[in-house]
Amino acid sequence: MKASNTRWKDRLDGKLPADLAQEIDQFESQIELRRQGKIDDKIFAETRLRRGAYGQRYDNGQRYDGKQVRQLAFPEDKNTKGPGTVWDAPGMLRIKIPFGGMNPRQLEVMADLAEEYADGITHVTTRQDLQFHFVHIDDTPTLMRRLAEVGITTREACGNSVRNVTGCPYSGVCPDESFDVTPYARALSLFLLGHPDAQNFGRKFKPTFSGCSQHGCGLAAMHDLGYTAATRIVDGKEQRGFRFVVGGGLGAVPNQAKLFDEFLPPEEVLPMAQAIARVFARHGEKKNRSRARMKFLLRTWGIDKFKEEVLEERKKLRDDPRWTEYIDQAQSEVESPLNPPGDMPETNGNVEYTRWVKANIRPQRQEGYFTATVALPLGDLTPDQLRALADITARFTTGTIRTTVEQNFVIRWVSGSDVPALFEVLSTAGLAQPGAGNILDIVACPGTDTCKLGISSSRGLAAELRTRLEQKCFEMDQAVQDLHIKVSGCFNSCGQHHISDIGFYGVNRIVNGYQVPHFQVVLGGQWENNAGAYGLPIVAIPSKRIPDALDRITEFYLRMRQKNERFTAFVQRIGKAQIRQALDDLTQNKPEHDDDPSFYSDWGDPREYSTGDIGIGECAGEVVTAYQFAMTEAERVVFEAQLYLDAGNLQRAGKDAFAAMLTAAKALVQIQYDDVADDPDEIVDEFRERFYDTKLFLDPFAGGKFAQYLFAAHENADASFTAETALPLIEEAQLFIEAVHSCYNRMRSAGLSQSTEGA
Amino acid sequence: MELQHVNVKVFVDGELSVDLYRFVEFFHEWIRDDVLDELLIDVVDYQHVPAGPAVMLIGHEADYAIDNAGHRFGLHYNGKAAIDGSNEDRLGQALAAALNACTLLEAHFAAEGLRFSRTEFELFINDRALAPNTPQTLAAAQPQIEAFLKTALNHDQFTLTHDSDPRRRFRLTVNTATPVDFDAVLNTLRT
Numbered sequence: 024m025k026a027s028n029t030r031w032k033d034r035l036d037g038k039l040p041a042d043l044a045q046e047i048d049q050f051e052s053q054i055e056l057r058r059q060g061k062i063d064d065k066i067f068a069e070t071r072l073r074r075g076a077y078g079q080r081y082d083n084g085q086r087y088d089g090k091q092v093r094q095l096a097f098p099e100d101k102n103t104k105g106p107g108t109v110w111d112a113p114g115m116l117r118i119k120i121p122f123g124g125m126n127p128r129q130l131e132v133m134a135d136l137a138e139e140y141a142d143g144i145t146h147v148t149t150r151q152d153l154q155f156h157f158v159h160i161d162d163t164p165t166l167m168r169r170l171a172e173v174g175i176t177t178r179e180a181c182g183n184s185v186r187n188v189t190g191c192p193y194s195g196v197c198p199d200e201s202f203d204v205t206p207y208a209r210a211l212s213l214f215l216l217g218h219p220d221a222q223n224f225g226r227k228f229k230p231t232f233s234g235c236s237q238h239g240c241g242l243a244a245m246h247d248l249g250y251t252a253a254t255r256i257v258d259g260k261e262q263r264g265f266r267f268v269v270g271g272g273l274g275a276v277p278n279q280a281k282l283f284d285e286f287l288p289p290e291e292v293l294p295m296a297q298a299i300a301r302v303f304a305r306h307g308e309k310k311n312r313s314r315a316r317m318k319f320l321l322r323t324w325g326i327d328k329f330k331e332e333v334l335e336e337r338k339k340l341r342d343d344p345r346w347t348e349y350i351d352q353a354q355s356e357v358e359s360p361l362n363p364p365g366d367m368p369e370t371n372g373n374v375e376y377t378r379w380v381k382a383n384i385r386p387q388r389q390e391g392y393f394t395a396t397v398a399l400p401l402g403d404l405t406p407d408q409l410r411a412l413a414d415i416t417a418r419f420t421t422g423t424i425r426t427t428v429e430q431n432f433v434i435r436w437v438s439g440s441d442v443p444a445l446f447e448v449l450s451t452a453g454l455a456q457p458g459a460g461n462i463l464d465i466v467a468c469p470g471t472d473t474c475k476l477g478i479s480s481s482r483g484l485a486a487e488l489r490t491r492l493e494q495k496c497f498e499m500d501q502a503v504q505d506l507h508i509k510v511s512g513c514f515n516s517c518g519q520h521h522i523s524d525i526g527f528y529g530v531n532r533i534v535n536g537y538q539v540p541h542f543q544v545v546l547g548g549q550w551e552n553n554a555g556a557y558g559l560p561i562v563a564i565p566s567k568r569i570p571d572a573l574d575r576i577t578e579f580y581l582r583m584r585q586k587n588e589r590f591t592a593f594v595q596r597i598g599k600a601q602i603r604q605a606l607d608d609l610t611q612n613k614p615e616h617d618d619d620p621s622f623y624s625d626w627g628d629p630r631e632y633s634t635g636d637i638g639i640g641e642c643a644g645e646v647v648t649a650y651q652f653a654m655t656e657a658e659r660v661v662f663e664a665q666l667y668l669d670a671g672n673l674q675r676a677g678k679d680a681f682a683a684m685l686t687a688a689k690a691l692v693q694i695q696y697d698d699v700a701d702d703p704d705e706i707v708d709e710f711r712e713r714f715y716d717t718k719l720f721l722d723p724f725a726g727g728k729f730a731q732y733l734f735a736a737h738e739n740a741d742a743s744f745t746a747e748t749a750l751p752l753i754e755e756a757q758l759f760i761e762a763v764h765s766c767y768n769r770m771r772s773a774g775l776s777q778s779t780e781g782a
Numbered sequence: 783m784e785l786q787h788v789n790v791k792v793f794v795d796g797e798l799s800v801d802l803y804r805f806v807e808f809f810h811e812w813i814r815d816d817v818l819d820e821l822l823i824d825v826v827d828y829q830h831v832p833a834g835p836a837v838m839l840i841g842h843e844a845d846y847a848i849d850n851a852g853h854r855f856g857l858h859y860n861g862k863a864a865i866d867g868s869n870e871d872r873l874g875q876a877l878a879a880a881l882n883a884c885t886l887l888e889a890h891f892a893a894e895g896l897r898f899s900r901t902e903f904e905l906f907i908n909d910r911a912l913a914p915n916t917p918q919t920l921a922a923a924q925p926q927i928e929a930f931l932k933t934a935l936n937h938d939q940f941t942l943t944h945d946s947d948p949r950r951r952f953r954l955t956v957n958t959a960t961p962v963d964f965d966a967v968l969n970t971l972r973t
Contacts, residue, residue, distance in 0.1 A: 026786040026864035027911035034911065081823060088814040096821055097842060111842060113823065131949065138951065139787075139908055142845060143835050144828060157840050159862075400830040407833065407851060410949060453832025472826065486830045627827045629807045 024161040025140065031165045035172055043171040046178060046217075050074050051164040052659050058102060058110075061662065066655050068105030069647040073184050075117045075177025076163050078105065078641045079156060079473050082112035089630030104160050107639060113157040115473060116141075116166060117180035121212035122190030122205055122232065123151035123425035123433075127413035129173045130424070134409035140166050145409060147402040147430040149466060149519050150229070151189045152180060156473050178216060183224040183646065185300070188212035190232040191240035192425035192433040195358055196387035196394060200234030201252035202263055204241075206353030207292055208232040214293045214345055215300070223304040223649040225315035229272075230296065236266070239550035242428060244280050245271045245522060247317045248296060251553060253286060263354070264288050269299065269329070270321035273516035277557045278318040281326040283333075289353070293346045298337040301697075306332070309646050341698075358436060361421050364391020365440025376446050378457040378497055384442060387435070395434045395445055396459035400489060401467055401482055402430030404454075411452035419445055428519075429466055431459060462506045463496045465489055466519060470512025470529060471625065475638035477512035479529025479540040479566055483626030485510045491570055503577045506590055507550050510542070515640075520545050522554040524590040525576060530563050531634050534613045540566040540625040540632050546576070546602060547594030556591055561603050567622050568609045579605045650767065653690030654760070657683045661756045668749055677744030680756040681736045687763040688733055691720075694770070707737045720766050729762035783922040785869040786861075787908040788876035789951075791849060792884050793856040795897040798848075802829050802836050805848045808890055809839040817886065818879075820844065846883055857884050857898060860908060873905070873930045878971040881964045900961035906953035913952040920944050920952070927954060934967055 039047075050070070057067040084095050097111035104110050118133075133153060137145045140162050141155035148154055158166065167177055179185055188208050195203035211230060215221050221228070230248040233241025243249030243266075250265040267287040271280025287295060299317075308315040321329050367384065370377045383396045397412065404412075416424045416434055423435045437445055449455035458464055465488055468474065470481030488508065496504060511518030511528040520526025526545035531538055541563045548558030564572050579602070584593045594602065614622050624632050664679035685703055688710040692699045699709050714720035715730045722729060732755040742748070809825040812818060821842035828834050835847040835858065842863070849858035859880035865872050884898040905927060907913035913923065924942060932938045939959035 024864060025909060026784065027909050030911040086813075086824070089810065090814065095823060095842075098821075113840070113842075134949075135910060139910065142826065142838055142840060143847075144831065157845075403828065403831050403834070405831055405834040405851070408831075483827070486827070489830065627803075627806065628825075629810055 024159050025165065028162065028165045031168055035168045039168060039171045040174070043176055044168075046074075046176075047164050047167045047171065049656075049659060050167070052663060053655075054160065054164065056659060056662060057104065061658065062655055064103055064106050066647050066651055068108065068641070069182055070652075070655070071104060071160065071163075072182030072641060073179055074163070074167070075119070075180035076104075076158075076160060077115040077117055077181045078108055078475055078638070079112070079114045080471070080475050080477065080636060080638065082109055082114060082475070083107045083638050084109040084112060085636075087630065087633045087635040092635050105641070110160065113159060116155045116158045116163060116177060117148070118153040118155070118170060118175060118177050119180045119187045119212075120151050120153055120175070120426055121188050122194070122208040123192050123427060124205070124209075125424050125426065126422040127417045127424075129175060130409045130413035130416070132169060132173045132175075134406035134413075136166055136169060137409070138406045143406060144403050145406075146469075147399060147404075147426050147432070149428050149430060149468065149517060150187050151192075151426040151428055152187050153426065154469075156469075176216070181227075181641065183226055184228070185215040185218075185221045186227050186229045188215070188230045188232070189241065189246075189428060191234045191238075192427045193238075193240055193385070193394060193435075194232070194234050196389060196392070196435050197234050197238075197240075198386065198388040199237060200388075201254045202234065203356065204232035204234050204250065204252050206349060206356050207250065207265075207289065210345075210349040210353070211293060211296060215296060218297065218300070220297055220304065221300045222652065224300075225307045225309035225646055226312065226317075228300065228303065228317065232265075233553050237552055239522070239553060239555075240428070241553055242519075242522065242550075243268055243271070243553040245273050245277070245519075245554040246280060247272065248299065249280050249553070250287070250292065255286060262288070265292065267295070270318045270326075271554075272316050272318045273519060273521050274316065275514040275516070277516065277521045278322070279557070281321060281329075283326070283330055289350050290347045294337060294340055294343070295333070297340060297343075298333045301336050302329075302332050312646065315646075358423050359421055360389075360392060360436040360438065361419065362438040362441055364389070365438045366391070367393055367439030367442045371443055375450070375455070375457065376443070379446055379455055380442065382457055382461050383455075383459040389436075391439050393437050393439055393442060395437050395442070395449075396427070397432040397434065397449065397454050398456040398459040398464050399431050399454075400456060401465075401485055408452050408454055411448070412454065415445065415448050415452070415454075418448070429460065429464060431464070458496060458504075460507075461496070461504045462499070462508060463489060463492050464507075466507075466509040466523070468511050468517035470510075470518075471628070471636070474512055474517075474640075476515060476640040477529065478531055478634060478637065479512055479542055480625040480627055481510040481512035481518055481527075481529060483628060484527065484542065484566060484569055487626045488570060488573060499577070500581055502584070502590075503581065506577070508573075514543075520548070521557040522548045522550050523558065524548065524550075525573065526558050527569060529566075532563060532565075534565070534623075535616055537616055537623050538632050538634060539613070539623055542566055542569050544569075544572060544576075544606065547591045549591045559594060559599050561599055562606055562610060564606065564609050565613065565622065566625055572606055572609050575606055575609070576602070650690050650694060653686055653693070654764065657686040657690065657760050657763075660686060661753060661760060664753050664756065668753060673744045673746060673749045677742075677749040677752050680749070680752040681740060683756045684733050684736055684759045687760045691763050691766060694767070703737060703740065707733065714766065719770065720762070722762060722765065725762075729759050732756070732759045783869070783919070783926075784912055785872055785907055785923060785926070786864050786912055788861045788872050789859060789904075789906045789908050790876050790880035791851075791856045791858045791904040791906075792880055793854055793899040793902055793904075795899045798855040799895045800891045802848065803827075804891070804894075805837040805887075808887070809837065809846070812839060812886075818882075844879060856903075857887065859883065869926050870930045870933075873927065874934060874971045877905075877934060878968055881968055885964055885968070898964075900964070901958050902955065904953055904955050906951045908951055910951065915946070915948050915950055915952045917946075920946075923952065924954070931956065934970055935962060936966065936970060 102110040146154040190208035231246040249268040264286040267284040268280035465485040467481040467485035471477035506524040509523035527542035544561045545558040549556035661683035668676035813822040826838040839846040845860040847858040943955040
């Protein structure tokens with residue numbers, strides 16, 4: 024833990040957006056409460072996940088050292104930050120970057136944070152997030168404050184929440200787009216962040232925006248909500264809208280999203296997402312986490328019933344000005360260039376430059392301007408590279424840079440005449456890797472490097488393939504150069520292997536009595552057309568033979584393909600059996616352990632292979648109901664009321680005590696009535712009508728005494744507090760919270776609480 | 783001024799003569815064989831990142847890396863845990879840990895000719911709140927670091943060069959007129 028955490032808190036006091044500052048203060052309190060054992064382990068796990076603080080491999084406090092599983096003797100080994108998760112064990116922090124948009128100042132802060140709190144590496148994910156690894160939980164509030172200072176939040180980056188809203192990184196500059204989707208992605212991201220209707224899911228929920236239907240930059244077909252820009256002419260005027268699909272997802276069983284609306288008008292983007300969130304929260308699976316994504320609700324209901332339920336829910340929504348207030352501005356929003364347009368030299372006599380231009384530079388729809396893809400091997404970059412990228416972005420553009428789902432950055436609005444100079448400075452920073460978007464630009468999830476679920480080393484394999492391809496990639500046939508490779512460490516598809524020409528995912532097999540890492544080969548998926556097709560699993564091959572398998576596949580493709588036949592079409596035509604036959608010998612004749620021990624270890628890891636380090640994943644989060652969250656919040660607020668009292672701030676102590684009672688009362692009311700407003704009068708009225716008058720809240724021994732505490736506090740809400748009134752009110756608030764718990768438990772036993780919460 | 787999270791980078795003398803994957807293997811052995819008196823957790827291979835921390839040994843109290851930042855390989859020690867005591871104690875702990883790691887690496891890779899510089903290393907503070915890279919920090923910290931080095935190296939024949947880029951961490955490069963005897967320094971720091 025950093026010695027300077029309190030200094031940062033003091034230094035940034037009053038300098039952060041108020042809402043972000045409050046959230047982070049609350050999270051810090053929750054950390055303290057968990058340390059004191061006052062928050063349940065499971066609730067704290069979901070709480071930290073919803074703040075982006077994720078578990079990491081070995082955080083159960085044990086690790087396989089190549090010979091045996093050993094305990095890791097962390098100093099604070101009794102306390103946990105989730106079920107089976109040791110407090111001191113390092114974790115990952117996921118940082119949401121809506122539509123991948125960043126600016127130079129944010130890049131610089133990322134560089135500082137990677138150095139000071141992580142292992143020095145910033146990782147770009149397959150959903151345009153950034154991640155730090157090996158972070159201590161006690162440092163996360165400081166990290167969050169320093170991120171908030173530059174307008175970045177980690178809120179709802181993990182857990183059962185609305186994840187990062189991704190978007191095409193070429194939005195606004197792509198020649199093939201219908202229109203710039205950036206403002207819509209930004210608006211949806213802000214709207215759903217912390218929205219009360221998006222807090223009670225059984226699993227995560229992923230939206231994306233794409234500017235066109237033909238490319239893969241937004242991957243709409245594999246998202247829970249996929250918006251693809253479209254236009255139509257009505258009465259001679261162009262109208263904007265979105266082809267809107269729902270219920271897509273990868274995971275172990277991939278699912279193509281279903282068409283919800285051929286042309287969803289912009290003013291319906293936000294409310295329809297809200298209606299879907301409410302339907303998903305109410306009807307989505309909560310007990311069986313492996314069937315809790317939206318795709319399973321669609322599978323159960325079918326798109327027609329799903330649509331019917333959502334449209335019915337849409338009618339019930341109270342109008343919200345945020346649904347439309349951004350739209351006028353969205354129509355006119357345009358990024359501006361820094362330098363005048365210019366012609367781009369496609370070659371300067373330098374073969375590296377020519378290769379880089381060919382794959383990494385794309386013309387914008389604005390003549391004389393180009394985008395430059397900064398290809399990052401395995402999505403990783405150093406603090407020095409981040410600072411260089413910040414300087415470069417500021418030097419050549421007005422500060423417009425985005426992350427991509429291929430784990431790269433895209434610099435936008437580069438004048439053609441600046442491209443040679445851009446190449447030079449990127450080269451100096453080690454950021455001019457050629458081959459963006461081609462076979463060399465391999466995507467990989469963290470796999471066994473840091474993920475608790477990793478089975479095989481996806482990054483180790485990707486690094487090995489990249490090293491081998493670097494030697495020969497540019498001599499290969501163009502059809503092979505254009506292929507995409509994506510690698511996942513397990514079947515959960517974080518590396519998006521289903522939508523790649525050539526995909527691999529980690530599996531385990533027993534060979535000669537030993538565990539051996541393997542990769543299942545998945546061929547013929549389609550990144551284009553917004554993840555237009557999913558690949559076919561062919562055969563599992565030992566990890567150390569995957570490079571040979573890749574050579575075999577590409578040679579087979581070149582030999583057998585028809586003229587200009589794309590890989591997806593080739594796989595479909597040739598069929599699984601014939602391709603498998605071509606690879607079959609790679610599954611045979613495995614060496615004895617003593618003859619080749621390296622066969623029994625994974626790429627980049629000399630330990631004899633074992634699956635003993637696989638833990639319990641946190642992707643699914645913990646199913647914690649809205650009631651549980653609200654009650655945890657009530658307990659936090661009353662805890663803070665006591666701290667204010669101790670510090671002599673009597674007014675704040677009294678107000679917080681009442682606020683804690685209201686929060687608990689609202690939690691109970693929401694079991695029966697979701698839409699209760701955040702208004703003390705309404706909460707108390709609803710509570711009185713639904714729980715006091717009906718006698719549901721009456722304690723078997725104390726009768727209505729605890730409810731009277733609430734009513735009295737409400738009547739005296741405007742009173743000023745003295746030491747004589749604040750302390751009793753805090754005590755009454757604690758008793759009221761306990762009474763709410765008791766009432767809830769009685770209702771559960773009587774089967775009265777299950778209709779709306781499903782847990 | 784409190785100097786916490788002390789980092790030390792001891793440069794490799796000349797070209798790195800060892801295949802980087804050998805460090806991956808060796809660091810795994812450190813974990814398995816409890817080579818250091820601290821909690822070691824995992825090894826990370828970042829060879830694919832240009833001029834980065836090529837191979838890292840992640841620990842609870844500290845990380846060790848065969849680091850290539852600035853295209854100069856060296857053993858980089860990053861003290862992560864806050865440590866009680868004086869600034870001198872913390873500087874001594876970090877320098878001792880770094881030199882101890884260098885000694886172990888040199889012994890293991892003697893056949894490959896691995897050798898760390900005896901005349902140049904870096905000291906920096908990995909905390910921008912405690913030690914922002916400013917003239918004020920330099921003025922406050924430099925006398926303390928000089929005093930510490932005089933004791934640790936047992937002479938004052940060294941120069942300190944400050945990297946004044948305000949975006950970077952507070953960092954001093956130490957150049958010595960005569961080669962540093964790692965064993966002697968370790969003996970001094972441990973007594």
